[in-house]
Amino acid sequence: MPPHPSSRVQTAREELAGRLREIRKDAGISGRELAARCGWSESKSSRIENAKTPPSDQDIRAWCRACTADDQVPDLIATNRQSADAHVQWRQLQRTGLRRLQESTGDLYQQTKVFRVYVSDVIPGFLQTPGYATALLSSIADFRGTPDDVSDAVAARIRRNAVLSNGTHRFSFVLEESVLRYRLCSVETMAAQLGHLLGVMDLQNVAVGIIPLSAQRTAWPMPTFTIFDDSRVHADTLDAASTLTQPSQVELYARAFVRLSRGAARGAAARSLIAAALASLD
Known part of the structure; x- marks a missing residue:
């Protein structure tokens, strides 16, 4: 997916991707292991982490569950939703x-x-x-x-x-x-x-x-x-x-x-x- 035409929206997407990447690293697991725990392809994990594909709310829940970080779900979902319309x-x-x-x-x-x-x-x-x-x-x-x-x-x-x-x-x-x-x-x-x-x-x-x-x-x-x-x-x-x-x-x-x-x-x-x-x- 190409960058969003709004630089503000694209920045918000990149910040969300960065937070998800840090959550995975803090959990000490690889992108391959994350994908296996979530039941999707390794390429999907990569696309989400590099802000190529905006994650769905369900993707975020699965990601956090795989990393034992369920407490971060509300903030991340809110960030995901506002990336498209907040700015x-x-x-x-x-x-x-x-x-x-x-x-x-x-x-x-x-x-x-x-x-x-x-x-x-x-x-x-x-x-x-x-x-x-x-x-x-x-x-x-x-x-x-x-x-x-x-x-x-x-x-x-x-x-x-x-x-x-x-x-x-x-x-x-x-x-x-x-x-x-x-x-x-x-x-x-x-x-x-x-x-x-x-x-x-x-x-x-x-x-x-x-x-x-x-x-x-x-x-x-x-x-x-x-x-x-x-x-x-x-x-x-x-x-x-x-x-x-x-x-x-x-x-x-x-x-x-x-x-x-x-x-x-x-x-x-x-x-x-x-x-x-x-x-x-x-």
């Missing part, structure tokens, strides 16, 4: 405009019971007003050169965000204070956005923490990420949207969220930071 190029996601991207997560939002969201760049999508979302998505569409369907994308985002008012879902947000002060829209739009943020804080199923610029930190500012229950993480970068499903990866981000949360102001202290950001608009 999705933004251009591929947005090639038909931004509306499709907003709608693509609708089912996931309905299924998730607990959302943990950390943001260091913009107001979280869950909490955006139509005006703020329009300014942000217009900037994204212009930068990426995607079809201009911003109004439809904003409408889709607002529909998707209706999950916020459903009491069966719980949300915990941690924002950097700088997010409150970045000027991505007009003064009037930003004032409305900050006012909306104050209103959202009254919802019983929503917790908002804000890390002050002056806080003594135990965790550095990180790229934005969202944790869906304890099953997956969405971590966005400039060129890709990464979906992480390995248990060890989810645990890492959950640990980061706990550490970031410790330095966040809440309640009246958080409202004071928002009020100060509002006052600075003048």
